[in-house]
Amino acid sequence: MRILVTGGAGFIGSHLIDRLMEANHEVICLDNFYTGRKQNLLRWLNHPYFELIRHDITEPIRLEVDQIYHLACPASPVHYQFNPVKTIKTNVMGTLNMLGLAKRVHARFLLASTSEVYGDPEVHPQSEDYRGNVNPIGLRSCYDEGKRVAETLAFDYHRQNKVDIRVARIFNTYGPRMLEHDGRVVSNFIVQALKGIPLTVYGEGQQTRSFCYVSDLVEGLMRLMNGEHTGPVNLGNPEEYTVLELAQKIQYMVNPGAEIRFEPLPEDDPQRRRPDITRAQTWLGWQPTIPLSEGLQRTVTEFQQRMNPAEVQAPFAQAIQV
Numbered sequence: 052m053r054i055l056v057t058g059g060a061g062f063i064g065s066h067l068i069d070r071l072m073e074a075n076h077e078v079i080c081l082d083n084f085y086t087g088r089k090q091n092l093l094r095w096l097n098h099p100y101f102e103l104i105r106h107d108i109t110e111p112i113r114l115e116v117d118q119i120y121h122l123a124c125p126a127s128p129v130h131y132q133f134n135p136v137k138t139i140k141t142n143v144m145g146t147l148n149m150l151g152l153a154k155r156v157h158a159r160f161l162l163a164s165t166s167e168v169y170g171d172p173e174v175h176p177q178s179e180d181y182r183g184n185v186n187p188i189g190l191r192s193c194y195d196e197g198k199r200v201a202e203t204l205a206f207d208y209h210r211q212n213k214v215d216i217r218v219a220r221i222f223n224t225y226g227p228r229m230l231e232h233d234g235r236v237v238s239n240f241i242v243q244a245l246k247g248i249p250l251t252v253y254g255e256g257q258q259t260r261s262f263c264y265v266s267d268l269v270e271g272l273m274r275l276m277n278g279e280h281t282g283p284v285n286l287g288n289p290e291e292y293t294v295l296e297l298a299q300k301i302q303y304m305v306n307p308g309a310e311i312r313f314e315p316l317p318e319d320d321p322q323r324r325r326p327d328i329t330r331a332q333t334w335l336g337w338q339p340t341i342p343l344s345e346g347l348q349r350t351v352t353e354f355q356q357r358m359n360p361a362e363v364q365a366p367f368a369q370a371i372q373v
């Protein structure tokens with residue numbers, strides 16, 4: 052198959068491309084390199100079945116493809132809040148352009164939506180029927196309301212134009228190739244611990260998150276794309292940890308001497324977030340397989356290789372090896 056991955060130079064997209072290329076598909080990656088990096092795709096750049104196009108999806112493009120994985124959109128608050136108008140344009144105009152393409156060439160279209168569509172949820176855990184508690188005028192709304200509109204567009208193209216869609220609601224995902232300075236909780240703690248500076252926990256650290264390792268997530272996306280269910284389907288790890296527990300795990304793994312420092316909670320920071328994955332289990336036969344400690348270990352090792360050696364404190368670099 053010829054498969055288009057928008058946002059394929061980013062964290063999740065590049066892992067997805069690895070899987071698709073390994074399965075001998077022809078892959079086209081569209082990316083404007085806002086948060087994506089060519090390094091993530093280095094091993095495929097000269098492959099005859101791989102094509103990398105620098106393109107901003109807010110502009111239309113014509114391509115012949117069988118499937119579209121639509122991932123292009125900055126995912127971390129630092130990046131999506133840097134230029135909120137651009138973020139909502141990417142979610143609305145970008146998704147419109149990609150749905151238009153899917154309609155024209157009869158491609159199956161998968162939207163990478165997010166658990167953020169549930170906002171600060173009042174029910175726990177969140178199942179796909181829950182309609183969310185989202186602030187339409189908050190700092191996160193360019194992203195969470197943007198994704199809600201993207202879902203609406205996908206379902207309207209499906210109902211009105213018979214576009215074959217799939218909608219995944221992705222919960223916190225982590226792993227190698229996350230950006231070092233994107234403010235996401237896992238990468239933040241790992242970088243801080245490796246540098247030997249205090250790990251910053253917001254509030255009292257009692258807010259919970261669930262963390263899905265990227266290879267599990269990619270497996271879920273591919274099953275959803277190639278299965279018969281439109282969705283939306285939650286993809287995430289239902290194991291719940293407080294942010295403080297995560298900080299302590301990383302502190303113990305990388306740098307037991309590191310300090311944990313508490314700072315004020317940012318606006319609209321959700322208190323609890325945990326997926327109900329009954330749908331993914333029954334429809335896709337999917338559930339996460341990589342335990343947090345193993346996933347963290349792999350992530351720490353990759354960060355350590357990637358980071359400037361001068362920044363990583365020598366004793367802690369050794370601590371990870373054992």
Ligand SMILES: NC(=O)c1ccc[n+]([C@@H]2O[C@H](COP(=O)([O-])OP(=O)(O)OC[C@H]3O[C@@H](n4cnc5c(N)ncnc54)[C@H](O)[C@@H]3O)[C@@H](O)[C@H]2O)c1
Nearest residue numbers: 058061062063083085086087107108122123124126221224
């Ligand atoms: N990582 C997570 O925990 C998580 C959770 C929920 C949803 N998601 C969704 O999954 C998708 C991928 O997330 P990620 O973590 O890999 O993020 P990422 O920032 O690493 O990747 C996004 C990619 O999209 C590209 N991009 C952004 N705007 C673009 C535009 N206008 N035109 C073309 N390319 C553009 C970026 O350059 C980058 O390569 C996103 O849609 C995100 O909303 C991610």
